[in-house]
Structures are given as C-alpha cells and as structure tokens.
Amino acid sequence: MKIAVASGKGGTGKTTLSTNLASFLAESRETVLADLDVEEPNSGLFIRAEAGGEEDKYKMIPEWDAGKCTLCGICREVCNFNAITQIMDEIMVFPQLCHSCYACSELCPRDALPMKKQKMGVLRYFKQGNLSFVESELDIGEEQAVPLIAQTIAYVDRHCPGDVIKIFDAPPGTSCPVIEATKDADLVILVTEPTPVGLHDLSLAVETMKALKRDFCVVINRDGLGNADVESYCVRENIPVIAKIPNQRSIAEFYSDGKLLYHEISAVKDALEKIIAYIDARPGAGKTEKGAE
Amino acid sequence: MKIAFTSKGKDWDAPIDPRFGRTEYFFIYDEASGGSRIVDNTDVTYEAHGAGPKTAQRLFGEKAEILITGNGPGGNAASVLEKAGMRIYTGAGEMSVKEAYEAYKKGDLKQF
Amino acid sequence: MKEIVVISGKGGTGKTSLTASFAYLGAGEIIVADCDVDAADMHVFLQPDFANEKDFYSGQVAVIDPGICTDCGKCARTCRFDAIRVINGRHTVNALDCEGCGYCSRICPVNAITDKDNHVGWWYCSAIKTGAKMLHAKMKVGAENSGKLVARVKKEAKRIAEKEKKKLVLVDGSPGIGCPVVSSLSGASYVILVTEPTVSGLHDLQRVSELVGKFRIRSGCIVNKADLNRHKRDEIHAYLKQNNIDHLADIPYDETFTRAMVSGKTMTEFTGSRVRKILESTWNKIVNK
Incomplete structure (x- = not known):
C-alpha cells in the first residue's frame, strides 16, 4: 500500500508527519519511507538509520559525435528546450535543459547524437530494524525533479515487497513533481495548518488531487493556532479530517533538533494512532499486516 | 574592441539590464569605428526554458569581444560565451550604458 | 532602481509573512x-483587487x-x-504528462498533431491595501511554475516601477x-535569505546560498523563530560569517505572526509590538544596502 504525504505549500509539517508516521509504524511492522522531495530532501535529518549504500541516478542526454556530424542543424531546430546550440563548427548540449525526449538523437540523419547517461542526482538507502528509508537528492543546478522522483519510486517498487506500507514524502506545491509523486498512491494525506494561508494552499492541493482522481484525506497540524475555516472547508467539501496535531512550542523545539516527536509528546502519538487506524481500516490494508508477519 | 552591453533601451542613456539571458536588447559599440547598433532580444522573453544559451548564441553571431552586464550569465550561457572567447565584465546592474562604459574604461567593473 | 528578492529554500520559515510585512513598511514607495x-x-x-487579468502561456502541449x-x-x-494513450479506441494526449517536446507532431505521418501554446494560468497587476501595486499570478491545476512566468511577473513589476518612478521592487521569490x-x-x-534555527532550516540555507553564490549577488539573512533553538541559531550565525552573508536580524518565535495572518x-x-521594531530597523538596513 502506497501512502503519499503532501501539502499545497511547504513548511506545514509534511516531513514531520512522514518521518514520525514511518518510524512509529516500523515499531510493529515492516515499513518503507521514501523522501521524494528531491530538491530539498529533509526526511533523512530525522531518521537515524544505518546507511545501506548509495547509487548515482542518471538521465539520458545526447552526446555529440563530431566525426559523424555534418552540421545540418536539424538537432538544434527540433529541440523545444534550447538545450542544443551550435558555436562555429561545434554542437553544444546543455544537460540541465534537456528533457530526454530523444527527438534530436532519433531524428539526426547521421546518428551523431547517441543518448548517453548523465548524472542528475544520488539515491541513498538506509535500514534500521523494520524501517527501510530511501531518499534522493537532485544535484544543484539540475532543473527537473520529475525524472529523479520517477526513478526513486521505481527503486522502491523493485526492492520492497508490494504488501508493505510505503510512505512517500512528496514535494510541496501542486505542479509536476507532486503529480509524479502521488501518481500511484493508494491514499494521499494532505497536511495543512488552520490558517488562511494553510486553507488557500490546501484548496489548491484538493483541486489537484480531484483532477488526478486520487483518494485523499486531511491531517491538520498546529491545531488551535488559527481559526476553524480549514475544518469547515473540509466538512463542506466532504473531505475526511483523520487526525489533528496540536500547536505546541515544544513540538517546534524537538523538531528543530531533528528529534522524532511521538516518543516525547503523547498528543502526537495519539494522532499517529488515529492515522494508522484509518489506514488499516481501508480496503487492501489487510495485506499490509500480512507483510509484517 | 567591439563591446556588447545588456540594455533595457536603445541609446547610451538606457539602463543596463542586469540579466543576461532575458536581456531586452544588446547595445553594441564598436570602439574602432565609433559606431553603435542595437540587437533586439525581446523574443527570447517568450522562451519558457533555456533563455541563456539562446541569447549567448545570438550574441556570438554579433562577433562582440567584450560583454558588459549586471549579474553575469548563468552556467549554460557562460559555457557558450567562454567557447566564443568572450571577456565578460559584471557589476554594471544599476548603471546606464554610458556609465557602464566609463566604469569599464576606468577598470571599475569585475571580470567574470 | 533596486530589486530585492526574498527566498528561503524550504517552506514554512515565514518568508511570505516577512515579505508582506516589509511591503507594508515600504507602503506606496515600492x-x-x-x-x-x-x-x-x-x-x-x-x-490585492485581482485587477487586469491576463492569460499566461508557457511551453507547448500536443493536440x-x-x-x-x-x-x-x-x-x-x-x-x-507516456503522454499518449488509447482511450475509447482513439489516441489521446494527456496534457498533464505532455512535456511539449514536439517530437510526436514532427513524426506524425498524416500531420494530425499540432503543438499548441499551453495556457498555464493568469497574471494580474493589482492595487493592494498599502496603496502600492502588486504583480502576481495564479496557476491552473497541475501547471508548473516556470522561469518564464517568474520573469514575466518581474518584468512587469520593473516596468511599472520605472513608469511610476519607484526606487524599489520587492520580490517574494520562488521556493526550491x-x-x-x-x-x-x-x-x-x-537577496534576503529567510531561515529558521532547525536542522532542515540550516540544511536548506546552505543549498540555497550556494545557488545565490553562483550568481555573485550580495545577500543577507534573517533568522526567524531565532529563540527556538539556541544551538542551531549559533550554527547559522557561524555559517553566515564564514560565507560573508550579512546577518540582518534575529526574530523571536512569536505566535502573533499567525494571529496577524488570521486577521x-x-x-x-x-x-x-517588539517584532515590529525589529522589522522596522531591518527594513531600514535593507533599503540602504
């Protein structure tokens, strides 16, 4: 079962919820946590696990073969991303701009632009007891998060059995990276806070999830902080609010040190228990428990 | 020397455009002949991605030897300009073209 | 004219709250x-009054x-x-998956595919309560923010600043x-970097300031919720010193931020309020940079 934890904006507690939920689940069963916020991966700061290893992640980009090229200019013309340019009698490729569409490579009449691997980031994996943790980090200057997110999900699919609970810490926002990260999720948990900004960003996330026809629910973080507008919105829109995490300065303090919260704060543990009960009550969740045996 | 300035207008008093890739114009001054010309780059504003290399390629076609700009080109554009052997001076972001030329002459601009 | 950009790397540091507070201090002058x-x-x-709505197109989509x-x-x-699938027996483009590379339209043997400009959202030139003008945008669901849209919003902001002879453009920057x-x-x-004294705040500050360094733009940092974690705060201070980033202010953890937002x-x-005093002196430092 795949559960994506997402939010319309950053800083609502998405990473806090993912890391605490995964660690808590792992106390009783096999759990996978994958950090898909590849531009700013932060889950690893809260997970104390032994490094299992890492692997470079690649995308495919064209590499110019001067010997075969006749400088016909087709490659430059077909590239919609300005990733190819010609300076004197030389073709230059800009890997960070390339979307790996293969048009230049396959339309080159001389086969002078074969596709080659190019590093775009790194994937690391960790193991601690029942918890497997996977994170990917995009190299600075790389502009496209989506291919790395797709490869990270593919890694999880390949290495982790299908009946285990998998928590995906999704990137913030409502654009392509989030769509990629929530694509195959059985359930999306949207984390928000009870403020006007929280409500505005939640409503954008809800629109996105509806457009994607995803099954989703809401967790309210920093409950008690602002007003009740988020809750009335959820009632109006018929969206289940499955748990609330109270607003406490001590939570912010534990977080600032990179500590997990449910050991220290019973209200967080209560909220996690409610979320797990909701997950377990869903169709298909039975399989998950079998995986833990 | 043929000098290119990233500019927001078409004359010596125009402000320097601090951006390279999405600069509106190049003001190109030929020290040898004393003549100047304008290269319109506003179409690049419509590019979603890769404005830098596209602008660099256009500038390369102008055969300028020196570029005077504000913050300096990003990595992709810089690699094109480097290949073209262009010398780049930055730090003119809040000047007019004229002031930037004077600052360059006095050696007040930073070489990229 | 000056252009001051506020960024933070990670979300939730209070970047927008602070930028809006500065916008209030700048009043009609910015x-x-x-x-x-x-x-x-x-x-x-x-x-804002969401006046002057204009369509925004970015990239292309195959039809x-x-x-x-x-x-x-x-x-x-x-x-x-994987953007073209067979639905009810017909080949159909899923616009959310289409990257707009144009490859399919080039190779279609019967020229049935065209690349259309992709309508991704709207941008506005609004009047706001301080009497100033604000440039902003709204994206359609699933549409991606792009350098082009940001460039568009900034360009209009600068054009209006020039026309109205304002000396400063204040930009709430993009995340990531x-x-x-x-x-x-x-x-x-x-550039103003907003961070908070947490493990992730420091981590993202390092990544984003590395990027700013590549552009050789001067920058200063505001540490929000500074008293949340003294140890992390000191680490941030040391990082700023080492990397020659101006330390603009420490702002205490204060739930008035949220109460203000709610109203x-x-x-x-x-x-x-004590925070207002800190923000006033910080703003004075910034406008004199």
Missing part, C-alpha cells in the same frame, strides 16, 4: 511582485485532431513521457533550487 507562484500567498496579507488521426500509434511509441528560483534571482540587486494583516500593522 512595487511588490509575488514570484512564489506555486503557493502565491501574499494576497492573504495584502488584499491530436481526431478527424485526421488514423490511430497508427507511431506517436504513442515515440513519446518518452530549480528553474523558478534561478529566474527569481536573475537581475536581483540584493489578514501583516506583522508591521501592529504598532508597538
């Missing part, structure tokens, strides 16, 4: 631009003309993004380290 297009929240604080298409399937086999933030930084005269106000509208 132009405001909201380039945090994915989570455009300045409107919560500044109440198949069913009247011409012979369902030969070549486009679907060519597409690397990708294309939109690069575009937010392009042309900036000074649609900026922090600087509360006269006499």
Whole structure:
C-alpha cells in the first residue's frame, strides 16, 4: 500500500508527519519511507538509520559525435528546450535543459547524437530494524525533479515487497513533481495548518488531487493556532479530517533538533494512532499486516 | 574592441539590464569605428526554458569581444560565451550604458 | 532602481509573512511582485483587487485532431513521457504528462498533431491595501511554475516601477533550487535569505546560498523563530560569517505572526509590538544596502 504525504505549500509539517508516521509504524511492522522531495530532501535529518549504500541516478542526454556530424542543424531546430546550440563548427548540449525526449538523437540523419547517461542526482538507502528509508537528492543546478522522483519510486517498487506500507514524502506545491509523486498512491494525506494561508494552499492541493482522481484525506497540524475555516472547508467539501496535531512550542523545539516527536509528546502519538487506524481500516490494508508477519 | 552591453533601451542613456539571458536588447559599440547598433532580444522573453544559451548564441553571431552586464550569465550561457572567447565584465546592474562604459574604461567593473 | 528578492529554500520559515510585512513598511514607495507562484500567498496579507487579468502561456502541449488521426500509434511509441494513450479506441494526449517536446507532431505521418501554446494560468497587476501595486499570478491545476512566468511577473513589476518612478521592487521569490528560483534571482540587486534555527532550516540555507553564490549577488539573512533553538541559531550565525552573508536580524518565535495572518494583516500593522521594531530597523538596513 502506497501512502503519499503532501501539502499545497511547504513548511506545514509534511516531513514531520512522514518521518514520525514511518518510524512509529516500523515499531510493529515492516515499513518503507521514501523522501521524494528531491530538491530539498529533509526526511533523512530525522531518521537515524544505518546507511545501506548509495547509487548515482542518471538521465539520458545526447552526446555529440563530431566525426559523424555534418552540421545540418536539424538537432538544434527540433529541440523545444534550447538545450542544443551550435558555436562555429561545434554542437553544444546543455544537460540541465534537456528533457530526454530523444527527438534530436532519433531524428539526426547521421546518428551523431547517441543518448548517453548523465548524472542528475544520488539515491541513498538506509535500514534500521523494520524501517527501510530511501531518499534522493537532485544535484544543484539540475532543473527537473520529475525524472529523479520517477526513478526513486521505481527503486522502491523493485526492492520492497508490494504488501508493505510505503510512505512517500512528496514535494510541496501542486505542479509536476507532486503529480509524479502521488501518481500511484493508494491514499494521499494532505497536511495543512488552520490558517488562511494553510486553507488557500490546501484548496489548491484538493483541486489537484480531484483532477488526478486520487483518494485523499486531511491531517491538520498546529491545531488551535488559527481559526476553524480549514475544518469547515473540509466538512463542506466532504473531505475526511483523520487526525489533528496540536500547536505546541515544544513540538517546534524537538523538531528543530531533528528529534522524532511521538516518543516525547503523547498528543502526537495519539494522532499517529488515529492515522494508522484509518489506514488499516481501508480496503487492501489487510495485506499490509500480512507483510509484517 | 567591439563591446556588447545588456540594455533595457536603445541609446547610451538606457539602463543596463542586469540579466543576461532575458536581456531586452544588446547595445553594441564598436570602439574602432565609433559606431553603435542595437540587437533586439525581446523574443527570447517568450522562451519558457533555456533563455541563456539562446541569447549567448545570438550574441556570438554579433562577433562582440567584450560583454558588459549586471549579474553575469548563468552556467549554460557562460559555457557558450567562454567557447566564443568572450571577456565578460559584471557589476554594471544599476548603471546606464554610458556609465557602464566609463566604469569599464576606468577598470571599475569585475571580470567574470 | 533596486530589486530585492526574498527566498528561503524550504517552506514554512515565514518568508511570505516577512515579505508582506516589509511591503507594508515600504507602503506606496515600492512595487511588490509575488514570484512564489506555486503557493502565491501574499494576497492573504495584502488584499490585492485581482485587477487586469491576463492569460499566461508557457511551453507547448500536443493536440491530436481526431478527424485526421488514423490511430497508427507511431506517436504513442515515440513519446518518452507516456503522454499518449488509447482511450475509447482513439489516441489521446494527456496534457498533464505532455512535456511539449514536439517530437510526436514532427513524426506524425498524416500531420494530425499540432503543438499548441499551453495556457498555464493568469497574471494580474493589482492595487493592494498599502496603496502600492502588486504583480502576481495564479496557476491552473497541475501547471508548473516556470522561469518564464517568474520573469514575466518581474518584468512587469520593473516596468511599472520605472513608469511610476519607484526606487524599489520587492520580490517574494520562488521556493526550491530549480528553474523558478534561478529566474527569481536573475537581475536581483540584493537577496534576503529567510531561515529558521532547525536542522532542515540550516540544511536548506546552505543549498540555497550556494545557488545565490553562483550568481555573485550580495545577500543577507534573517533568522526567524531565532529563540527556538539556541544551538542551531549559533550554527547559522557561524555559517553566515564564514560565507560573508550579512546577518540582518534575529526574530523571536512569536505566535502573533499567525494571529496577524488570521486577521489578514501583516506583522508591521501592529504598532508597538517588539517584532515590529525589529522589522522596522531591518527594513531600514535593507533599503540602504
């Protein structure tokens, strides 16, 4: 079962919820946590696990073969991303701009632009007891998060059995990276806070999830902080609010040190228990428990 | 020397455009002949991605030897300009073209 | 004219709250631009009137003309993004998956595919409650913020600043380290980095300041919620010193921030609060940079 934890904006507690939920689940069963916020991966700061290893992640980009090229200019013309340019009698490729569409490579009449691997980031994996943790980090200057997110999900699919609970810490926002990260999720948990900004960003996330026809629910973080507008919105829109995490300065303090919260704060543990009960009550969740045996 | 300035207008008093890739114009001054010309780059504003290399390629076609700009080109554009052997001076972001030329002459601009 | 850009790397540090507070102090003397297009929240604080709506197009999207298409399937086999699928027996483009590379339209044997400009959202030039003008945008669901949209919003902001003879454009920058933030930084005269004394705050500050360093733009840092964790705060201070980043201010953890937001106000509208005093002196430092 795949559960994506997402939010319309950053800083609502998405990473806090993912890391605490995964660690808590792992106390009783096999759990996978994958950090898909590849531009700013932060889950690893809260997970104390032994490094299992890492692997470079690649995308495919064209590499110019001067010997075969006749400088016909087709490659430059077909590239919609300005990733190819010609300076004197030389073709230059800009890997960070390339979307790996293969048009230049396959339309080159001389086969002078074969596709080659190019590093775009790194994937690391960790193991601690029942918890497997996977994170990917995009190299600075790389502009496209989506291919790395797709490869990270593919890694999880390949290495982790299908009946285990998998928590995906999704990137913030409502654009392509989030769509990629929530694509195959059985359930999306949207984390928000009870403020006007929280409500505005939640409503954008809800629109996105509806457009994607995803099954989703809401967790309210920093409950008690602002007003009740988020809750009335959820009632109006018929969206289940499955748990609330109270607003406490001590939570912010534990977080600032990179500590997990449910050991220290019973209200967080209560909220996690409610979320797990909701997950377990869903169709298909039975399989998950079998995986833990 | 043929000098290119990233500019927001078409004359010596125009402000320097601090951006390279999405600069509106190049003001190109030929020290040898004393003549100047304008290269319109506003179409690049419509590019979603890769404005830098596209602008660099256009500038390369102008055969300028020196570029005077504000913050300096990003990595992709810089690699094109480097290949073209262009010398780049930055730090003119809040000047007019004229002031930037004077600052360059006095050696007040930073070489990229 | 100066262009001051506020960025933070990670979300939730209070970047937008602070930018809006500065916009209030700048009053009618500045132009405001909201380039945090994915989570455009300045409107919560500044109440723009959403006037002058204009369509915004970015990139392209493939469209198949069913009247011409012979369902030969070549486009679907060519597409690397799995964006063309057979629905009810007909080849159809899923716009959310289409990258706009144009490959399919080039190779379609019967020319049934055209690349259409992709309508991704709208941008506005609004009047806000401080009497200033604000440039901002709204994206359609699933549409991606791009360097182009950020460049557009900033360009309009600067054009209006020039026309109205304002000396300063204040930009709420994009999050992350990708294309939109690069575009937010392009042309900036000074960058304000907002962070918080947490493990992730420090981590993201390092990543984002590395990016700013590449552009050789001077920058200063505001540590928000500074008293939350003294140890992490000291680490941030040391990092700023080492990397030659101005330390602009430490702002204490204060739930007035949220109370202000709930009532649609900026922090600087509360006269006499300690945070307002800090923000005033910080703003004075910034405008004199």
